Amino acid sequence: MLFQIFQKHIDAILDELASAGTLPAGIDRSNVTLEPPRDPSHGDLSTNAAMVLSKAAGLKPRDLAEKITEKLGTLDDVQSVEIAGPGFINLRVAAPVLLGELLEIEQLGPEYGRSDKGKGVTVNIEYVSANPTGPMHMGHCRGAVVGDALADLLEAVGHKVIREYYVNDAGSQVATLARSAHLRYREALGDDIGTIPEGLYPGDYLKPVGEALAAEFGDKYKDAAESEWLLIFRKAAVGKMMDMIRSDLALLGIKHDVFSSEAELHEAGKADIAEAELRSRDLVYDGVLEQPKGKVIEDWEAVELPLFRSTQFGDDQDRPIKKSDGSWTYFGGDLAYHFQKAQAADELIDIWGADHSGTVKRIKAAVAALTEGKAKFDVKLVQMVRLLRNGEPEKMSKRSGNFVTIADMVEEVGKNAVRFTMLMRKADAQMDFDFAKVMEASRDNPVFYVQYAHARIQSTLRKAADEGVLPSSDKLDSLGEEELDLIKMAAQFPRIVESAAVSREPHRVAFYLNDLAAAFHAFYNLGNDRPEKRIIMVNDPETTSARLFLAKNIGQTIKNGLALMGVEAAESM
RNA sequence: GCGCCCGUAGCUCAGUCGGAUAGAGCAUCAGAUUCCUAAUCUGGGGGCCACAGGUUCGAAUCCUGUCGGGCGCACCA
Numbered sequence A: 001m002l003f004q005i006f007q008k009h010i011d012a013i014l015d016e017l018a019s020a021g022t023l024p025a026g027i028d029r030s031n032v033t034l035e036p037p038r039d040p041s042h043g044d045l046s047t048n049a050a051m052v053l054s055k056a057a058g059l060k061p062r063d064l065a066e067k068i069t070e071k072l073g074t075l076d077d078v079q080s081v082e083i084a085g086p087g088f089i090n091l092r093v094a095a096p097v098l099l100g101e102l103l104e105i106e107q108l109g110p111e112y113g114r115s116d117k118g119k120g121v122t123v124n125i126e127y128v129s130a131n132p133t134g135p136m137h138m139g140h141c142r143g144a145v146v147g148d149a150l151a152d153l154l155e156a157v158g159h160k161v162i163r164e165y166y167v168n169d170a171g172s173q174v175a176t177l178a179r180s181a182h183l184r185y186r187e188a189l190g191d192d193i194g195t196i197p198e199g200l201y202p203g204d205y206l207k208p209v210g211e212a213l214a215a216e217f218g219d220k221y222k223d224a225a226e227s228e229w230l231l232i233f234r235k236a237a238v239g240k241m242m243d244m245i246r247s248d249l250a251l252l253g254i255k256h257d258v259f260s261s262e263a264e265l266h267e268a269g270k271a272d273i274a275e276a277e278l279r280s281r282d283l284v285y286d287g288v289l290e291q292p293k294g295k296v297i298e299d300w301e302a303v304e305l306p307l308f309r310s311t312q313f314g315d316d317q318d319r320p321i322k323k324s325d326g327s328w329t330y331f332g333g334d335l336a337y338h339f340q341k342a343q344a345a346d347e348l349i350d351i352w353g354a355d356h357s358g359t360v361k362r363i364k365a366a367v368a369a370l371t372e373g374k375a376k377f378d379v380k381l382v383q384m385v386r387l388l389r390n391g392e393p394e395k396m397s398k399r400s401g402n403f404v405t406i407a408d409m410v411e412e413v414g415k416n417a418v419r420f421t422m423l424m425r426k427a428d429a430q431m432d433f434d435f436a437k438v439m440e441a442s443r444d445n446p447v448f449y450v451q452y453a454h455a456r457i458q459s460t461l462r463k464a465a466d467e468g469v470l471p472s473s474d475k476l477d478s479l480g481e482e483e484l485d486l487i488k489m490a491a492q493f494p495r496i497v498e499s500a501a502v503s504r505e506p507h508r509v510a511f512y513l514n515d516l517a518a519a520f521h522a523f524y525n526l527g528n529d530r531p532e533k534r535i536i537m538v539n540d541p542e543t544t545s546a547r548l549f550l551a552k553n554i555g556q557t558i559k560n561g562l563a564l565m566g567v568e569a570a571e572s573m
Numbered sequence B: 001g002c003g004c005c006c007g008u009a010g011c012u013c014a015g016u017c018g019g020a021u022a023g024a025g026c027a028u029c030a031g032a033u034u035c036c037u038a039a040u041c042u043g044g045g046g047g048c049c050a051c052a053g054g055u056u057c058g059a060a061u062c063c064u065g066u067c068g069g070g071c072g073c074a075c076c077a
Helices: A002-019 A049-057 A061-073 A095-111 A138-156 A172-188 A204-217 A226-251 A262-267 A270-280 A330-343 A354-370 A406-413 A415-422 A435-439 A446-466 A481-491 A493-502 A507-529 A541-564
Strands: A045-047 A078-084 A088-093 A122-126 A160-167 A258-261 A284-288 A304-308 A347-353 A376-382 A385-389 A431-434
Touching: A002 A045, A002 A049, A002 A061, A002 A088, A002 A095, A002 A481, A049 A061, A049 A088, A061 A078, A061 A088, A088 A095, A095 A481, A095 A541, A122 A138, A122 A330, A138 A160, A138 A347, A138 A376, A138 A385, A138 A406, A138 A415, A138 A493, A138 A541, A160 A330, A172 A204, A172 A226, A204 A226, A226 A406, A258 A262, A258 A330, A262 A270, A262 A330, A270 A284, A270 A330, A270 A354, A304 A354, A330 A347, A330 A354, A347 A354, A354 A376, A385 A435, A406 A415, A406 A435, A415 A431, A415 A435, A415 A446, A431 A435, A446 A507, A446 A541, A481 A493, A481 A507, A481 A541, A493 A507, A493 A541, A507 A541
Parallel strands: A122 A160, A122 A347, A160 A258, A347 A376, A385 A431
Antiparallel strands: A045 A088, A078 A088, A284 A304
16 A cells, blocks of 8 residues: 555665664654645655654754655655655655555455554444433434444454443333333223323333233233332333334444443442452542532432542542442443453443533543553543534424434435434534435535545446446556546545544544545546546547546545445445 | 533634644635536635643644633432
8 A cells, every 4th residue: 555655665764774873773763754745736745754853863854854865766666755844755656656556446445445453452332322211312323323433443444343332221210211111011901091290201112112011911010019010121121122222223224242231230240349349459438428519409418428539530529339229320330331341352432422521530530440551441522413404403303202313314314324424523523413404415515425426436437338448457557647646545545544543533534535526526527628538538448448447446445435434335326 | 610522714614643835615706518427627715723821843733821612510321
């Protein structure tokens, strides 16, 4: 790959300079970068090596640059090289290298852009983890898509990835779910349940759950005490909810490898083990929390609770791991859960909604404490999405009546548009999702614009095939400057994938695809004014076949990028 | 009161572990359609990168403070 090739050239030259004594041995090169300059007129690639290393070498940046440039200039892969500004080394890539890149895309096909850089490192990524109390709604959507795309990206760079969903089936919310299900169960058995009491879940989606329970248990628990049925109904209802959530996620093309149950975690005593471990290191103690400042809590009372010393890790308060009734807090379970995840992975990533930002410090502290700092752990916060329709806020759903479900969104705009749009913004910036805009077929809508580029390429290939010309690499020499520029653009793809994976920012792929699509559209339109630049030229099958070869592989690159986002490339529009 | 995220063109946003003259789309203005999908393309105008200090060869980017917006702040999940 283009960047690898030149990275090696630079490394080799720096080695030579080191052995010649120009550079000190064992010099730190970690700050040396090789990247395309922002301004293309500066060249194809630029390195800051001379500026970064000049101090250690005891040379002026430009003098060191001179020495590097001398050697670079002799390479066949380099067309030209020059020193600019304070000591940047700018170089232009020779055409054969670019054509080689094109052949590589052809050869690797769907594999182009993938690498094994992350080989040997297992990453556990937890995303969605919505409470199993109802259907997936828009609030879950962005985190689900970002998490899934990030998992794809990490796999693409060679990591072993475990996709995990934490099922919160132990708290009071699922007890409420069980009671709501019991109500629907009585309804299914013929009781008149009237209006759903305050505090229970009113959604119609619980009706089939009640019916299923009625079919399974008959009237056995109809008038029984809650203690008799609560756990049974809880488990059954959670199971049904998870089935529903899985099918909602499937609409977005999202799957998890592991579903971890909070209840099972506690049954297995994992939280007790974590507590004992932390107590032995004096990181959990029994203490009393102070009343929080700046907020008046009317029924506040001082209670002694087992507290985790998260203040030692930068949190502003120690955090209880058990409630006053002796049951575990969410944090208590979460702590044990992360400890469990860390057993099977080298790195952990959590995707959370921004409304959980206040709990990041304590869980990071807990993971650091439990793994003694060994597990890399990152929490990625995903900001709110505002749903709009033609600029007006949209809150109502046809399905549930009070919130827009993922099923609604997918039904209206389709999986591909939902996923692409959710990935068009940095995760930690708020975003608007306008149904009208997402469906719009215009330059303003990147979903469409990128798809259109791919479809246009396929259409061109079909048209050429009808006329008997197929893509071929036989006469790639006939490709001109504009074509080579397009290859340069495509050649950046592996780098983009890598940087998106390393920085955990899937949106970079989306922006890159938008740029690549723009470059292709521009190239395509060259033929309007300059007929000799059209892809299909009837009287010149050799150039045509070379350009088709180029177009085909630009299409392949777009397709690969879309695949990383979980979006299918359109064959025609 | 405290914590986290954000502040870049009229609008919506990019900006590569600190790099060269800060970019793109929309909007606006001027153009391209006997032609492979004009659902597209070409060009122009538009900026105190919220503000003030600091770090260094170099800052939209890192640090500190101020202002403005969002989210969250006892045993909830």
